[in-house]
Amino acid sequence: MDTYTPIPDIDKKIDIIDHVNQDHTEELLAIAKSHLSQIKSLHEATIVSASVLDVFQEGMDIIVHLNTTLQSTKIFVPFEIEGELEDKILYQAYASIVQQGRDFSGAGKHFFKIIDKQKITTNMVRLTIESTTELPAYYPGYAYAFLLKTLKKRPHSGTLKANKKHWSKKLFDHIFVSLMKHLSSKNRQKLLQSANKDVRLYTLRKSWKKDKNARFHNQGYIDIFTHGKTPGSQWANELSAGDIIMSRSEAKDKHPHLSNGQALLIADETAYPAMAGILEHWLNPLPPYIIIISESEDEQSYFENKDLLVADQVHRVICPPEIQSTRILAIIRQITDIDVVWAAFESESAKTVRHYLRNQRQIAGKNNHTKAYWNLKSKRGTADDL
Template sequence: MRVESRKYLSSKNRQKLLNSTNKDIRLYTLRKSWKKNHNDDFVNQGYIDIFTHGETAGSQWANRLTVGDVIMSRSEAKDKHPHLLNGQALLIADETAFPALAGILEYWQNPLSPYIIIISESENEQHYFKNINLLETSQTHRVICPPEDQSTKVLSILENIVGIDVVWAAFESESAKIVRHYLRNNRQIIGKNNHTKAYWNLKSKKNT
């Protein structure tokens, strides 16, 4: 039997292997988990936050679920954001990251309220956050736009925000790249404080 180690693969082949391994794996936000009965050996109940959006793969999977289906988690990782504990924070999320943003706000410990930019294609999708108490009207910006306009809309808002120390953001890949570079080069927010992530790729979506 021939075993090929990731360690000795080229960068290109290692990425191909990872993509193949994770092809049908999706990341979701586990908002709460518990044991159904006190004597159970493991945690077997929970709330998984899935924002269904159009005909995405995640939405199709969620819509096919029925009562009694068993969901197995292959891996679990705590979503820690220690850089957000101090300083003036900026949070940005489009529909794909709404659950993650909600989780961050739910356990907010920074004494300063963050600036928040919420992006969606449809105004109705903004209703997801109607019960989040931390959303201060004066510091929350709601953006309705097609995905290709995300970076332009976000940058126009950032031009009017004076102080930003730390960032967590998750939205479309190309837009995230543009905003991340702006925050680094124009606002001098260093890498460890500038967690601007790509959650999905518009080019890949157009090619499917």
């Protein structure tokens, strides 16, 4: 029986396992599919689901559910590169997706025309957009990875959603993965940052049909919190009606765990659109505890719809980002019952709160979705690297 080297930092290991299982199911399925294809007895099986069971220095155990059996199959996926744990898993995902002839940067490009722009708080910009491809009918926390550039002319309708991968893109992806494998961890991070330096994730607040004859939801709101002179903020502030903006991929938040039990929701300004959507579609019979954070009191007007809030369970926190975790933990310690959590705010603060909920309140795994939406050190949109 093989013996593998355990990860000494247990909290870091669990953070990574939870993050991959909660937010990167497509990448995980690609890894599982790539590995199963090498096992002769299983290469024709269809994977129903996959999840990380454990992670070691040398690789990770993945539990795979197949269509050919009611039982699960555990496979060990060895890492192919040296470096940080995040790098090892990221490389496996990229290499598997490229091997399967897919585009690891996302499902394809989407184009949106801006038909209106307004400020709904001092720093929250709302873009009303129109798409010639289908928007989600409604999904709280659905986000697009926007390229920080604009087009002044609507692309031809045939190019509005590019699914077929050009040969040059395939070649670039293979070169990119090859570089990742041979670079040092430090230089690998520089390469990834360079590839993503002009991309930001912004949330689709809601969508609707332009008129009753529309075949699908083709208009919506994109709400963007602008802060300082960050590239994303400057891009959003310079946009105007008539501009065409483009996303290269999309992702939907995971929150079915909130349907039962006593929930806690936490959001700072960057996560307001996602939390507002969750509240509008609240199905749990128990109202949630809510912590709304902002650096300026003016931003709290985003949640002026009192129907979404139960007054005695809402805590409004005004503080600088550096002390988010201190203020949040002071409130959480006063809440007796917490079963499930959805939270999104600054990276280091999110880590502190996530570890407290896991280690002190025993809220872990699929019930503890406390995530980073941005990093104070870099002030870049999302801190999510995978």
